[in-house]
């Protein structure tokens with residue numbers, strides 16, 4: 273920081289590098305301060321993650337700072353009555369009074385039962401401090417998510433389950449065909465909104481085709497090569513139908529990927545459970561080369577059958593992929609069209625465009641390493657989460673990427689997670705990924721679990737293991753919370 277005196281009487285004229293706090297993206301910015309007054313906010317050229325770009329809201333940070341109605345002191349509600357139209361009767365108090373009030377409430381909660389304090393935050397940075405405070409207080413009931421309803425309910429559990437990660441992003445650097453469901457990814461939305469806007473602009477300039485499936489002509493839809501309007505909440509029908517075209521009409525999907533990296537070859541009993549090796553419980557697959565069933569690790573993945581029906585242990589067992597394929601048949605484009613309002617020929621055309629763009633079997637050399645090259649992806653976000661069965665919508669869109677092998681390879685859907693010591697996904701007992709990332713909360717277990725167990729708490733997530741709901745750390749919760757601390761939470 274430098275101060276300078278000019279003839280014009282300017283004593284202070286500095287650009288201060290800082291971070292925008294107007295949303296959780298925390299873009300890098302610099303603020304121009306003249307004589308103690310912040311007069312302008314700009315990006316810092318080429319500084320990640322937003323590379324010098326600042327959105328309208330970030331630019332409006334000055335209005336927030338100097339808003340005459342900005343609340344700068346604690347307020348206490350004095351009217352115990354609550355309801356629509358009921359005046360809260362806020363009274364301004366000092367910070368000391370606010371602190372006394374908090375201490376009084378926290379002391380009462382601690383005397384009653386320390387676990388009766390519940391804390392939630394959506395702020396990933398403060399979570400660890402909050403958690404330390406809660407540990408010192410004696411309550412395990414701290415969570416780094418929200419009370420249940422937030423943008424990623426149909427996204428994160430899918431990422432936890434399919435790739436042991438936390439989030440999904442198309443690889444805009446190499447993608448040639450992007451299908452977006454219910455999201456304005458790359459159009460000043462989602463994480464790293466400004467950085468993604470730049471990546472999207474560069475991908476479009478490079479020639480990437482963008483197709484947006486959305487009931488409304490969103491920012492992304494209005495700028496896309498093609499907007500496909502859809503009846504709200506019917507994305508699953510479209511996704512399943514698109515996959516039906518790939519699998520049952522075109523017969524185009526990434527067989528090596530499915531065999532090597534998914535449980536498509538696992539044999540299922542008629543009751544839906546894995547057929548297991550009686551010796552060690554390992555899932556069985558059908559070894560098509562040797563004409564017999566074998567434990568997962570004993571069969572070369574490319575020899576395992578994706579299709580067929582096999583009489584084993586007195587039951588008719590089928591690979592998971594065959595059952596999936598049969599299920600897809602119940603979504604012919606004509607039926608999906610009635611559900612979604614999308615014309616059947618559009619579903620068939622998009623399926624063909626997507627798989628042709630995916631270049632099944634292609635590889636690419638980057639920095640001396642060869643990778644599978646799948647420059648096509650389907651991504652989704654809050655729009656399809658904000659409906660009944662939102663997570664299933666996310667699952668079905670995610671599976672499009674699995675079918676074409678566009679997962680964690682150049683051009684496809686990249687799964688991302690916070691990095692930390694020992695946070696990598698691990699192999700679970702059935703060969704499936706187990707997230708190692710602590711942000712996945714209750715999802716640090718393989719899905720489906722090898723053993724079904726009794727719920728250990730009253731949380732909803734115990735009933736639906738994939739739900740991204742508030743976590744109470746598996747402790748008994750036989751009382752109403754005495755106090756709840758929501759720090760930037762979405763309650």
Ligand code: SF4
Nearest residue numbers: 292295298299327330
């Ligand atoms: S996206 Fe906009 S509001 Fe959010 S941190 Fe960046 S500049 Fe600020």
